[in-house]
Structure formats: structure tokens, C-alpha cells
Amino acid sequence: xxxxxxxxxxxxxxxxxxxxxxxxxxxxxxxxxxxxxxxxxxxxxxxxxxxxxxxxxxxxxxxxxxxxxxxxxxxxxxxxxxxxxxxxxxxxxxxxxxxxxxxxxxxxxxxxxxxxxxxxxxxxxxxxxxxxxxxxxxxxxxxxxxxxxxxxxxxxxxxxx
Numbered sequence: 001x002x003x004x005x006x007x008x009x010x011x012x013x014x015x016x017x018x019x020x021x022x023x024x025x026x027x028x029x030x031x032x033x034x035x036x037x038x039x040x041x042x043x044x045x046x047x048x049x050x051x052x053x054x055x056x057x058x059x060x061x062x063x064x065x066x067x068x069x070x071x072x073x074x075x076x077x078x079x080x081x082x083x084x085x086x087x088x089x090x091x092x093x094x095x096x097x098x099x100x101x102x103x104x105x106x107x108x109x110x111x112x113x114x115x116x117x118x119x120x121x122x123x124x125x126x127x128x129x130x131x132x133x134x135x136x137x138x139x140x141x142x143x144x145x146x147x148x149x150x151x152x153x154x155x156x157x158x159x160x161x
Contacts, residue, residue: 049076049093059092059111059130060120063099066144067126071104072097089113094121094130095154096146105146106154110134 052074056062061073074097079090089111096105109132111118119131124144132140 047078047091047093049078051080052076055089055092058120059118060123061094064123064128066123066128069145070099071145072099072101073121073128089118096144096150103151103154105142105150107142109140112138 055075055077056073059075061075063070063072065071074095075092076095077090077092091108092111094107094109095103098104107130109130112131112133113119122129127141127144129139129141131138
């Protein structure tokens with residue numbers, strides 16, 4: 001009798017584990033489908049950037065030289081223009097281009113906007129500094145010219161904003 005009771009308890013526990021495994025598998029499959037949807041959506045519908053001339057001028061982009069290599073720094077935003085009343089510039093995409101137009105590096109950031117306008121990019125001999133409101137450190141330093149890793153990251157589509 002005791003053996004039958006023990007066997008039935010073991011059977012019930014194993015049955016519960018089977019039920020939990022089914023729930024776990026369904027949740028895992030749902031998360032994988034959701035993740036694939038996010039990746040697919042970000043590739044098919046990438047973030048749109050514009051107003052490149054205005055933002056390049058306002059943030060101090062253009063042609064600059066680092067260690068004898070000239071690059072073009074192009075800045076574009078998700079907004080059509082800088083809205084000083086709302087203190088809003090949107091997300092800015094900074095592209096560092098070879099002089100022939102090829103993409104060398106790309107970064108996105110939220111510029112810090114003051115009453116005089118957005119904080120411009122500062123340039124050194126082998127670096128540039130941009131100001132990112134969304135970063136842990138508001139002052140972000142980027143080594144110039146960009147590394148091979150920066151070039152490689154710029155070649156692949158952004159999977160998440």
C-alpha cells in the first residue's frame with residue numbers, strides 16, 4: 001500500500017513537470033518569434049534620418065583631419081529641425097565618411113541642447129568628443145581615425161535602436 005502511494009506521488013510529480021516543460025517550451029518559442037519580429041522589423045523599416053545640412057552645421061561637422069587623414073563628418077537627425085522651444089533635437093546619427101564617400105564609422109546619440117543651441121563636437125589631434133544626453137557619461141570620446149571594429153559595426157544593420 002505504501003509503495004502504491006509513493007508510486008502515485010512520483011507519477012503526479014512527473015506529470016506536473018511535463019506540464020511545466022510544455023509551458024516553458026511555449027514561452028521560449030513565443031519569445032523567439034517576438035525577437036525575430038523585432039529584428040526583421042528593424043531591418044525592413046530602419047530609422048529615418050534627415051536635415052543633414054542643418055545638423056552638420058549646428059553640431060560642427062564637415063571635413064576634418066586626424067593624423068593626416070581627412071574625413072567628412074555628417075550629422076543627421078530623426079527630427080526635421082532643431083526645436084529650441086521644446087529643447088528637442090531627436091536622435092542624431094553621426095557618420096564618419098572617407099573622402100570618397102565610403103562609410104567608415106557610425107554612431108547615434110542624443111545631443112545635449114542648451115539655450116545657445118546643441119553642444120558642438122570638439123576635435124583633437126586624434127579624437128573627437130560629442131555630448132550624449134542618453135549616455136552614462138555625457139562626454140563621449142571617440143578615437144580618430146576610427147578602428148577596424150568601428151568600420152565593421154557600421155557595415156551591419158542596427159538590430160535595435
